Amino acid sequence: MQCSYCKTENKNSEIRCTFCEAELTKQRPTLKPFISFDGFKTYKELNDFHTYDLLKLLKEVRKQRSDAFNSLRMALKLSNNIEVPLDFKNLTEDDYKRFTAYMNLIEEILIDRIGYKPKRIDDKLLIAWATRIGLKEY
Numbered sequence: 360m361q362c363s364y365c366k367t368e369n370k371n372s373e374i375r376c377t378f379c380e381a382e383l384t385k386q387r388p389t390l391k392p393f394i395s396f397d398g399f400k401t402y403k404e405l406n407d408f409h410t411y412d413l414l415k416l417l418k419e420v421r422k423q424r425s426d427a428f429n430s431l432r433m434a435l436k437l438s439n440n441i442e443v444p445l446d447f448k449n450l451t452e453d454d455y456k457r458f459t460a461y462m463n464l465i466e467e468i469l470i471d472r473i474g475y476k477p478k479r480i481d482d483k484l485l486i487a488w489a490t491r492i493g494l495k496e497y
Contacts (some may be wrong), residue, residue: 424458
């Protein structure tokens with residue numbers, strides 16, 4: 360079996376590479392054909408995402424968090440004038456907290472990989488990353 364990192368040939372019975380000690384059975388991150396927010400994923404699942412996919416997902420999660428914040432702000436503003444159900448306020452607050460935690464998780468994985476978290480993720484940044492990794496479509 361060939362190591363996917365150092366390209367050294369290893370015996371099939373080996374678990375780790377004899378040269379660089381990388382795990383031979385570990386799958387390397389690959390680009391997803393389509394990435395969007397489709398529910399919260401665990402650290403282990405996110406760690407298998409390609410960095411480019413994490414950037415696209417972070418952009419989407421930040422948008423969802425902003426929408427949740429605007430809903431929370433509106434619920435609080437409305438509660439001054441009319442009686443807003445407590446369930447609605449709690450639900451919007453919970454959504455905002457979950458999206459904030461999820462955003463922080465993705466940002467920390469990006470910090471581990473690239474050394475920083477982008478303040479803003481726009482098309483210019485995504486195109487630059489896509490160009491670096493040789494993507495034809497963005």
